[in-house]
Amino acid sequence: MIRPAVSGLPVSDPVLVFALAMIVFLAAPLLFQRYRLPGIVGVILVGAVIGPNALGVLERGETIVLLGEVGLIYLMFVAGLEINLNQFFENADRSVVFGLLSFVIPQAAGTAAGVFVLGLSVPAAALFASIFASHTLLAYPVANRLGVVGDEAITAAIGGTILTDTLALLVLAVVAASAQGALDTAFWARLGIGLVLFFAGVWVLVPRLGAWFFRTVNEESYFEFLFVMSALFVCAFFAEVAGVEPIVGAFLAGLVLNRLIPEHGTLMNRIEFVGNALFIPFFLLSVGMLVDARALTEGPRTLLIAGVLVVSVLVTKFAAAWVTGTLYGYSREQVRGMFGLSLGQAAAALAIVLIGFELGIGGFDREMVNAVVVMILVASVVSPAVVERAGKRLALAARETDDPGERPQRVLIPFSTASEHGERLVDLALAIREPRSAEPLRVLTVVEPGEGASSRVARAESTLDRVTEYTAGAEVAVDTQTRLNYNVASGIVNAGVENRITTFVIGWDGARSRRQRVLGDVIDQVLGRTSQLVLVSRIRKPLTTAREVVLLLPPEIDGNAGFAEAVHMIKTLADRTGVGVRGVVVRDDSRSYERAVDRIGPNVDADFEGVPDWKALVALLRDDVSSNDLVVCLSARRGTRGWHPELGTLPKSISTLCSGTFLVVYPATAERADDRQFLRFR
Template identity: 35%
Template sequence: MNKSFFEHIAHAFDTPLTNAVLIFSLILFIILLAPMLLRKIKIPGIIGLILSGVLIGPHGLNILAQSDAVKLFSTIGLLYIMFIAGLELDMNEFRKTRHKSIVFGIYTFLVPIMIGYPVCYYLLGFDVWASILVSSMFATHTLVAYPVVNSYGISKNQAVAITIGGTILTDTAVLIILAVIVGSSQGHLDQQFWMRLALSFAIFLGIMFGIVPRIAKWFFQKVESEKTSHYIFVLLIVFFAAFMAEIAGLEPIIGAFVAGLALNKFIPHSSALMNRIEFIGNAIFIPFFLISVGMIVDINVLFKGPEALIVAGTLTLVAVCGKWIAAWFTQHTFKYSTAQRQVIFGLSSAHAAATLAIVMVGYENEIIDEAVLNGTILLILVTCIIASIATENASKKVVLSGEQDVIVEEKDVIRDEHLLVPIANLNNMEMLLDFATMIKNKKSPHPVTILSVVPNNELAEANLKKARKNLDSTAKYASGSEIEVNMMATIDYNIAGGISRASREVLADSILLGWPSQTGIIEKMVGEKTESILNRTDINIFMCHFGKPFISDNRITLICPPMAEDEKGFSYWLNKVGQLAVELTLPIQGIANHRSMEAIKNYLKKNKINCTIKFVEWNDWDELANLTAYVKDNDLLIFISARVGEVSYHRAFNGIPKKLARQYTRNNRILIYPSRRPTSVFDNYDEVSAMSANGGYTRLQRVGKSLGSVLTMKNKKFSNVKREK
């Protein structure tokens, strides 16, 4: 009994391992341990995963074989890398740099081929088709080092953007060449081949950019509450796109990248869904792929005579030199820094997936021999190590030199900003918190403070417990986005007083409020809640109405009154509007006078905020109702107002929340009151009505109008009754 038990245990550890649970446990152990150990000796974690694959692979200790399960997870990891690269591509920046991406794509495609073909044909003695295939293999690159630039927060740097754009161009071109070479070797290179390839490619692009975005928009709108379904839907699109690309005669990696581009505008970069996509990819799938790359490498090729070493050394040298020269040409063409050139070289020098696909197809079709296959596998190991080290060092230099493509903030835009979000209605909580996540400064160490103010009455204690319970559900939602939140529940005789007091306690820079509700005559007499908050505080106020998902919005319409650029909070709110446009990948339509237009343009340009903006010049600010001609139902409306007495305040702004709610009922809308210079210190202690002289006079005017309208209605009714009699 004991003997059979121990034999059973020993059999479970026979190599290569066959138990699926044990294989998965070993892979997870490597993913956990390898990066941690090698990071101690300043070696990038990616290299640790690749070397671990070499060690445990069939050509190392033979602990793991290239089983179907390993190949499946490896394929998923590769597709994930390409998908995230497409998803995180800043489309506004990509549109601006698409010409540069094309130029880089030409450089990184032609230079390695022009160097590689003579070397293969004349130096190594390959025939024509083998020389073309191997030299085209030099032109490919896999974004193995992309997680490095992502971890350093420079994924939106222009050098990264053009490298990603060039990847899709050069890999597509090389894979088309591969299809041509294979077709030629099989005698299928005829007119029908070209027509089939062109037609299938056109149909693929038509489906991905014509049909998939419509389906995605419908799905995210209709299935808003099912957050798990969103992630499953995204994975479905990725693998379906990879399959369609394969059917079209392309490599699956092209399909995954195109899926990322197609879904780019529907998944904000700071959203909970994006967090889930990146977390699962970086934790499981991408490390699996890197380990599988190492498992392919056969170190024994070094000991198979001088021919294998010569071929491997020559192929590796040509591959590295070709990519470095292409990066050097790109640097001097676009006047990039040395650090940016190194980023381009690091990202584009790794040969893995596409290279392996090409060489395997060539080997199976007997275009190349085993020596080239072994040399290419060694090339994959060396270039992945070089790419990881080069990208790591270059990313550090980019960050240290301040060349990362982020918003450069002025002194009045506080880096350690603190946002306060008072919650009155739990139904609006999720979108308000999503909005806070998108506009919050990523460098700020402060959490977002979620506030609930309970009226101080006989039910105060019970209501406070209920409020804290509601805040717990808010915290649970916030954890999905990995946004740090601070829960705060307080009791106050006056809701507005509680909010303004809390904003001073946490030193808030902005308050994000829900849209003000309808008020009765009593509230008008003692002061409306939102107006009381405005009068009690000097900080930025964002009043938000989000009646539908952000995915429904096609653009941002920004209405900016004259002299708004002279307000203290101008740079702050414009910074946030630009950040929101980048997050949602939406163009901006600005409505302003000429002076304000120029101020907005200059600020966006100076601070490198990559949003697309077009202006409509407007000077008739007495007639705000006429602006409806420029606002569509699917616009996210942002209106810049001002407190009474500020330089950009206009009498037409009186009662602006009600006017906007009445005229733009179908729109998501944000009403912004910029921060102002501090008022009298005694205003902070006005906890009853918060009436300044101007505010009191304005409020009395409104009460008079309300009473007048009521009396007029009664007089009309009395006259009608009198006539009937």
């Protein structure tokens, strides 16, 4: 098809429009980061320069507006996905307090300023205040890039966004209904019932549908991505039906799908990649194209309104962050991070002022619209800069708490060419992998030499190629090795020594061999000839579909040298799958185990109970553990502290009684230099 030559501005050819957008997304962040400025500021400012209010290279038409709205929805969804749910719910009061303060303080101050400074009526002043009482997580990509999203204060700021924006948009709905004369009982009934049905429906239905999908669909991974996108935009649409903005539905969708999508897995990486490379930059470009620098020259009233907006948003948002930080003892940098995140203004502010303008509410004229655009520009520059500075210091402080003498975690996955669950074994390794580790995953196959060895090596290499391709989606380096050895266990043990492995992740099919003692001839040999942490797993379902972790603790296992490291790994797995821990202690005092486990990080909800003997444990597994539970037995090697003869038959009992996924964890028998690295006070 022959396209007409491009003539004049703005550019209208869709291919060239998209090409220019890609160039902006590539060049602007690189240029601004070179001068130590956040890359997202570059996209916003370049959007202002090439937009309709400056050079006019691009028009803010339907395509840009659509992609910009999709980008904002996507941004809120990713924010919900990346929140640490255990921390979020444990500290939900902090999100609620910050959300209320970051709405109430700006709303009260803005209403007063609207009445006494700008001479607006009370309803118009309330709508004016809601413009900056809301906020948009413009600087979220900065916090995400710096790795501080998991900080308690940053989590509170992100979680508070949903409450702040919902309240601000409810003010808009109420004032708009009042202006149209529809503020009656029927309005309140529709709004209340709609919100209750929406929140309850999403919270109940979406996680169940997601768990079913991930358990039953084993096709190409892009189907998982398409399912997530479908859930996201359906939730966003029904939020509109319920009477709130789509961003509320997007954030809620992120929360309910959070535990089904591993934080460091392949699917999460794909979601972040698409958002960071495409949708979110379109949102930033769309915001930049709103800016009209000429608005500052249109008269003193525009300057007055813009000044009131800028000063109000800076003062009130900082006040909300400072009060929250004082209440909960946050550091100066945490307060600044909260302030920076809550300072961003974009879609919600623009939607409020434009609707007020269209409804003809007194004072909402063109000058008001231009003043809001100026505020958006100022917030778009200041918000990422504040988060960048605070986030770097928070990230540095987090790194300084790491023990510089700690031995780096090195994970080895021995693979059988006959394995049918290789991808899920890799998912387990990714789930326990330290997030800042620079070490690759070591993946090994051991082939017996002799006749037909060449074809067996070829099959092994084909298996390793599939593992490498799968792991590449999570952007984790993989070191693959194929070894020839008459004794498979010797090949695994030798690889562990040569690569200085700290953790073995081994799959088990649950079957017994004639020569095995506990798990299998090869696995038993590996356990007997190693001292490192070993995870033996039978994985039948995605880890993220687990309802809870059922942790089995034999008597005196807490005296094992590697107890703290093993518990840290188990709690990390629970934390990343978003579930709690149910500890079952055999014969020992459950309260002492609860105290010991509670001291070990990360912070995960854990309840403990005791059973009098091994028979009672087997009965509990049979009667009180479902196929949706992740059963983890913290075992011990023969001759080490915590070993009991019953542990020799327990794995087979678990495989018989539990149809779901289970792990048998053998702590390291050689004590690390300092187990304090696993304690929560660190």
